[in-house]
Each structure stands twice: as C-alpha cells, then as structure tokens.
Amino acid sequence: MLKRVFAAVFIVTLAYGFAGADDIALAHKKDNAAANAEEIISMRSNLAGEFIRPGAEVTEETFKKVCGAVGKRVKEVEKAEGVVIRHAAVKFRNPVNAATPAEAALIERFEKDGTLKAMDDLDTVDGKKYFRVTRPIRVESACLACHGEKDSRPAFIKDKYPEDRAYGFRKGDLRGIVSVLIPLE
Template sequence: MSLTDPQLAGIRATATRHAVYGLVVLSGLSFAAAIVGAQGATRAGAPNVQLARAVAEVEQLDALRSTLARTFAAGGVSATDSTFDQVCKPVKMQAMSVAKANGWSIAQLAERYRNPENALDAEAARVFGAMQRDPEMMGQWVHATRDGSTGVRYFRRITVESSCLACHGARAERPAFVQQRYPADKAYGFSAGDLRGVYSVFLPDSIRRK
C-alpha cells in the first residue's frame, strides 16, 4: 500500500487529533502530574513549559507511528521494505524535523533493538527498567548531561500494538527484508501490550533558557 503526500498529510492530521486527545486523558494520570505538575512545582528550575512542549511533540510522534501502522495493517498489506519505509521513515523524519526546529535530540531506544544504534544507554536503561517494573509508568524526566551539555531528558514508553506484530512478533515470522537487513536483530518475540522501548528527548539548558 503506497501513500501519496495528501494521504500522509491526512494521517498526520488524524494522528495530531489523537495526540491531543491523549494529552487530555494523560493529564489526569499520575505520570503527567509528576512530569509537568507536582515534580516541576517542587524543584527549582524544573522545565515545566519546555517539557510540556516536549511531551506534546512526543505524543504526536507516537500517534503518527500508531496511525500509520494501523492504516497498513487494516489494509491487509504485506510487511515489505517499502511498507517499512512508509511506516517507520515518516516517524523518523518527523522526529528529525521536530528536533531541528527546537534544538533537541530525539531518539527511539530499546533493549531488544533492531538497529544497534538504537540500543539503550545507561540512563535510558534505568528508566526502561523502571517502566518494566511499573506498567502504569508512561514517562519520566531527569536532569542529564549529554556531550558536555547540561539539560533535561524526557523519556516516554513505547507500547507494542497488534499492528506492530507483523515485524515484531515471532522470530520465525519476521519479514524476509528484516532478516536480511538486520542480521543482529533482537526486536522480535513481542506481544501486544509489551514495553517495546522508549522515546528519548534531550532539551539542552542553553536552548531552554533562551
């Protein structure tokens, strides 16, 4: 199933609506209070406004990922390298665009990664472990230093959906292009509802304070 630019624009619009709805729902959950409310209110210099923007952008990214995957799954389209490029590539491109516009660093990281470049670093691994222990934990922010720059790092869980299983289900059922393109692949054997990985957004202090 190939998507035209107008179709992709429509999917992005739908994803944005879902993200906005999700933020309204999430605002009533403990993680949202901890991220942009209680935690920010009790720590000097906590990045309420900037972090709230990062939360909103990540929700839109996740909604785009989910909407694209469900669109292809509903159409009964086989998982090929072309499908992969039309589901995953737009999310990556959007993340790059958001990062460039805001001066952030954005990545999708996982313990069981497909590309070694997406492996968890020590800080992300600690948050990932906490999310494994607490399925209700949707996100967390920490003060961090990256490449010599201080700032804030926001993590948001990525949950496996049924539409993800065509590429992330049973090892033997992975598409041929995945097996060929990623010989060291670890991103399989998941079930719907599993913790797949995390979005990581680093907000440098130099950007936040402008």
C-alpha cells in the same frame, strides 16, 4: 547608604526576574517536549494501524510508511525545536537505538510499573547537560507484523538487521522509550 540598599534590592529583584523568565522558558520547553514525544508515539501507532492490513504483504515499502516515516518526523522536530530525540530499546533493531545505561534504567522502571506513563530526569550526553522527557512505547497488534515472531519477520528485516533483537513481542509489551532531550544552558 540608602542608595546602596536600593541598588542591592534592585539587583536582587533583577536576578530573580531573570531566573523566573528562565524557569518559564524551561517549563514551556518541557510541555513542548512532552507533546512531541506523544505525537511521535501516536503517529507510529496510527500509521501502523493504517498500513498493516490482514493478509497484505509487508515489505520495506510498508516500513517506510510506518517506522521509517516516524524517523523522518523525528529529524524535522529536532531541527524545529532545537532538541535531541532518542528512541531507545534494550531489545533494539537498529543498533543506533541500543539503550545507554541511563536509558536502560528508565526502561526498567517502565517495565516494572505498567501504570507509569512518563518520566522526567537529567542526563549528560557527550559532555552536554540535558533535561529529558520520556514516554514509554507499547506494542500493539499492528506492530507484530514486523516485531512479532522471529521467523515471521519480513525478509528485508532479516537481511538488513543482522543484530536484530526487536522481535518476539506481544501486544501490550514495552517496546522501548522515546526521549526528548532539551539542552540546558
């Protein structure tokens, strides 16, 4: 009898022990994901600040140094961390980044509350469950060289993105979101 009680206590303790380790691992991944999302946002901001200069011509080469470089970094982080990273916008430029209904709902929350700096939630994408860490992306003056008035967009953008909706922004507007999706299980 006593043996059984001990065995039961042992099993329960073990189970809690594992659950605790899982919780700690997920908490660690969430912290990493938040750091990755913030790094991506500040990287774009810094590059735009560096390469967009008053009077300088803005070409596809400039893009490669700003949002193009960010795209490359995203792929690196995905590989290194085993996460999926999504840029999403209702007013998107690349149709790949068109917000899903769940992403559009997040965007609306950030749109309504300018003081909201972060959102965490769960989502299922292609049948897989994810914990999602999201940060808002705001428009700065340097972004307007390519996301400002429709007619003043650089020629390569007009040519390459016939479905472009990512223009007409003003400084401080919500440009979209970046989400880091941590696979669960």
